[in-house]
Amino acid sequence: MCGNGGNPARALDTSRMSLLGSLTASPAASVVRQMRQAQRADGPASVLAIGTANPANCVRQEEYADYYFRVTHTEHLTKLKSKLNRICQRSAIKKRYFYHDEELLQNHPEFMDRTLPSLDARMDIAATAVPELAAAAARKALAEWGRPPAEITHLVVATYTGAHMPGVDLRLASLLGLDPSVRRTMLYMNGCSSGSAALRVAKDIAENNRDARVLIACAELALINFRAPDEAHMDTIIFQALFGDGAGAVIVGAEPNGSVERPVFEMVAASQSIIPKSKHAAVGRLTEHGLVFNPSFEMPALILKNIEQSMNDALGPLGLNGCWNDLFWAVHPGGRAILDSVEAGLQLESNKLAASRHVLSEYGNMSGSTVIFVLDEIRRHEQALPDMGVLLGLGPGLTVETMVLRDTLS
Template identity: 55%
Template structure:
């Protein structure tokens, strides 16, 4: 027998309907930022051995120089400078975390302020904050500092993601989609900030090609996005977020792998990772997004009919994925541009790629024929430890 004070199912349904947005979430604005210190990739091998006082490890120099040529990177940005490294030669874990604690919120705020300015509303209108980083390990962290740095309201709902690797940006956008669609009127600020001082270390005698990959590839940056459903007349959607998924590939827990130790964050990135990604990417996309894709494209999926915002990882990763999906070279041009100009900025990278896709669609001059700038539907992909694949089906707003 029902309790006399129970709420009727019809009333619960009405309450639920009132809590949820009516439409899909959309990316409304994007902002990016990098530290001012830039090192050309061609100069980096000599720079790396000099600043780590490792010129005596001559047997590793050819290997590292080869690594720096492979990723398709032309330059990278860093918060840590030669002067900072000289001032703290031991670079203990405590010293690294202190640097991150001070610098990460400032860089994150710079990217977020650009996104908020493009959005056109005030920071006080933000209801949810999602912050990701692979650098920090402290609480309160960057999410709390952003509240005061940006002037967010004190009751903003904060979510912090740590050590999600390169998939962090895609995971944060997936969460933002859920927050926006399940909280009527929500305005979600996503911020991904990466400082590689937590990863940076000098070479050691036992280093190999695989153990030095992270030193040749990663750079610093922050990306931010505003996400909301049911935009008002002042807001201009960039990309509608149609469907999102996450998949962990069985028996791949060993690659890539990362852990926080006394010397900072240690990465194990196998040289075989691009081959692994290429071998599973098409099946992952079909399993996760196949039903939606066949509906919107009207039958058999031709990957070249879509635009692409792929976390680049490296030039080698993009080459393998392009071949696996039988993509025309220009389809991954946005990802190649980002990895060339900035390196791999871990979780922040996919937001830079999304911004580059947006820029090419708005200003196609010089983007190249057949670059997919007029395609209505697209896919965003992120990769992370596990081996984890994050995928999202996007619809470009007109």
């Protein structure tokens, strides 16, 4: 039987398809398509400038255990102090920077005493300190970019140090003198993968909004997780041995203006995936005592086992899988064991993670901003880069953020 055979549903579907065809072919649909095409950039996004910043207070890793147990008034916990000393010695970190100093800590005994709520005090400090640190990094990126701050069209800010309404983004926009019409996006609680996630979001914005110039700012303070040692909470010792404070900023845009803009890296492709059965490996939550973060000892092993498959999935469609040593690598230095796992899992030559290991040594793990420091290190100090490379973020989930980059300076 021809036609719809008396089937009302099929007749309705036919009518809808006919209507859709009419709309698609209508002058209005053509105008919408033209508008959409005009809105999009013709080329891929690029990194146009990078800036980094740290607080002034610097503590050398060899001195950190003495410093930490002194300021927390817990020098009687000799076994924990010895354990922290051993972790610090094996960490491959030389020094770290902190917003908090001894004076600030002495004025806030609640930061050391687990029986006292301290979240409000931590949030009050973060409300001012986080945007100011982010602004210090952003000003360096803006100076390198060479265009007025008012020409920034979008702002993407990532942090887990603080949760305010309005947020860090609004305060940062004011500090930098951005235009009131700047379109702001806040990323909270993405942990160590937040810098990579912010770059992915900026790429999408720049490529889908012609003439967009996106400022990314990532800033973290270890103060959100600072507390006195406790034998019942070994996660505290691990955090104290690895994390420091820092901010990274990047300006992203497509179709660079050759007269004033010099692209550093072209952002070829971006993807995100989750390592199977790893949700327990890096978990945290805000409590009345600040951020409680519980990294699992399984993280390095999970990364070692799964990193090659993750890279094959991300880079395979581009024909880049397998030839890992033909690429440059900007890997988030979450810790020495994390870098060792990536290196072993991909069978990388020892020099491939030199920039990540240098940043870990000089600054420690600054969460999401750290990978921006690595990217800055690569473009400033590594000569004769391969044409193509990978920016790799690793965070709670375990989340793997992958961005393929093309070096435009070599």
